[in-house]
Amino acid sequence: MGRVSGRGSRIGHLLMLCGSVLLALSLWRSESLPEADQLDPLLQNEPVQYPVYLPPFQATAGGVTYTIKPLAQYELWGLVVSQHDTSTWWNWIHAAWNDHLNVMDLCVVFAENAERGAYKGLDYSSGQFQCFVQTHSDRLWQAFSMRALANNHLLADDKALVRRLRGVRVGDQVHLTGYLSEYSHQVGGGFQRGTSLTRDDTGNGACETVYVQQFEVLHAGGRPWRVLIYVALGLIVLALVRWLRQPFRASS
Numbered sequence: 001m002g003r004v005s006g007r008g009s010r011i012g013h014l015l016m017l018c019g020s021v022l023l024a025l026s027l028w029r030s031e032s033l034p035e036a037d038q039l040d041p042l043l044q045n046e047p048v049q050y051p052v053y054l055p056p057f058q059a060t061a062g063g064v065t066y067t068i069k070p071l072a073q074y075e076l077w078g079l080v081v082s083q084h085d086t087s088t089w090w091n092w093i094h095a096a097w098n099d100h101l102n103v104m105d106l107c108v109v110f111a112e113n114a115e116r117g118a119y120k121g122l123d124y125s126s127g128q129f130q131c132f133v134q135t136h137s138d139r140l141w142q143a144f145s146m147r148a149l150a151n152n153h154l155l156a157d158d159k160a161l162v163r164r165l166r167g168v169r170v171g172d173q174v175h176l177t178g179y180l181s182e183y184s185h186q187v188g189g190g191f192q193r194g195t196s197l198t199r200d201d202t203g204n205g206a207c208e209t210v211y212v213q214q215f216e217v218l219h220a221g222g223r224p225w226r227v228l229i230y231v232a233l234g235l236i237v238l239a240l241v242r243w244l245r246q247p248f249r250a251s252s
Contacts, residue, residue, distance in 0.1 A: 045110065052071070056069045059155075060157060085103075086099075086128075102153050102193075176212055180197060
């Protein structure tokens with residue numbers, strides 16, 4: 001049997017400990033929400049929406065051809081408080097429905113929630129179709145406006161756009177334009193999905209379904225911490241390399 005020399009082992013353990021602690025801290029802080037005074041003033045805007053009279057058009061994603069019916073032009077500025085990547089392994093419903101066009105769901109706050117910082121202190125999460133908000137504080141809940149939160153089902157068939165959408169993280173401030181749309185396909189038993197056309201509805205059918213034309217991240221959230229994730233991974237790799245390169249010596 002053998003063992004790694006004492007000094008090299010201690011350095012390796014120290015690098016691994018520092019890397020692991022920094023990684024855990026960075027992952028936790030990388031999706032923290034910014035303070036209200038760090039938000040772009042554009043996020044205080046209400047979404048802009050007006051009717052359009054365009055014929056349905058087709059788009060193809062995942063080998064499936066979809067018919068898209070635009071109902072309204074839509075523009076949104078928002079802070080991402082929760083998100084759902086529909087390609088994740090546990091998202092079985094989209095796969096069962098052959099819905100490859102809805103690539104990302106972004107739950108965002110805007111308008112009075114952004115202006116007053118009323119989004120802080122609440123807990124957000126996303127399911128396969130919903131965005132959930134909860135708090136144990138009556139004060140925080142009374143200050144929060146549900147009409148200034150929207151769960152957006154984002155449709156895209158352009159590969160570069162899909163990559164940008166799937167790169168969005170909680171804490172990002174985003175801007176998008178597109179069409180509030182119905183969409184459908186005729187594969188298997190067929191599929192059809194609609195969209196909300198008002199910010200005042202809640203529950204089933206209250207989400208905005210947007211065929212995205214343009215998308216940008218105005219300000220990335222948690223940027224220093226996202227950089228530190230790679231620093232932490234580097235420390236962990238360095239620790240492993242150091243251990244592998246250490247000479248072994250016989251033990252009695």
